[in-house]
Amino acid sequence: MVCVAGGTGLAPIKCVLQGMSQAQRRRDVLLFFGARQERDLYCLDEIRALQKIWGGRFEIIPVLSEEPVASAWQGKRGMVTEYFEEFLRGQSCEGYLCGPPPMVDAAELVLLRLGVARECIYADRFFNRIPG
Template structure:
């Protein structure tokens, strides 16, 4: 079943209830349009079957990725910046996935999986060695465990791939906006676009707290140098010391959107904290970008789910 957030906020799991009865954990009306509700659409992740059901999807299930379970061993976990680790896992067998998708990881002794986006584009559509960018959430069970000590050699359970956040087949300019470790799937998507020989202009807005929270700068520069069209990279710092030597942009990563020329023609890819994405979506729509041209991946956690 196609899904992303599993908490009734993204709408990816919408299905048409043709026959049967369901109960709802949270009302589909919070996400779906009035016309969709009237046509019988509901959210699968919020639906409890109360009878046998007949349902219809908007795309054939055969087009969805096959989710499988894997065992992964941590082979490296270097710090990429002050609060992000580059988690490298070696799997028991190759996993097929599309850039932009994510996997669910479960650590021993920690209840329930946590989702992490693949941070690279696989060469032939699959990979056995995976990399994730994991940001430390103080007080968070999985990230406290990972950052607490060297976990090299530790086994994790992994299932995936999940998610509908992907590169779209288009020639429109790309406006990418990432906050913190939200850069991971954006890098994967841009790597894929470069490998496909994309000639689309790119603007990459990247939000971090301070210079110590910036990472992937060399990889971004390599992408920019190899890109076959204009590629503008704009790092934006929200908490950099006013007296520091930083000469780049300051403030919220969403603020430069208003100054970009011709946003309405762009296709937007947004990834990071939910509040950042909500603000970016509102700004983009205010500047004429149609909702269908905005793809977003919200890094929801237990503090942000309803």
């Protein structure tokens, strides 16, 4: 199970993971969390608590796209999609994507390129609505 969350897209992904039954928690999970800067990362303590009770492998990969070079951040930088191949390495999986349309679109394309079947990719694109 590959989960890709961009910004506030983490909230629905977190709910899906929290709602999974004990039997489903034996599935391996890779959670890619894309944010602009370290200050934009949230709910990591809750995600780590869920990770501790998970029955299968559960890896969290935060990726920052606009973190200042001089910061103390030691994690991944760039776009979440840049790290899919490194972590997936030809594994079959389902993709659960939630966040801004450009990130979700890019993630979907890379997953398809890596051999994930279109019917195994579930996406929720967040659109900014302008009142008017």
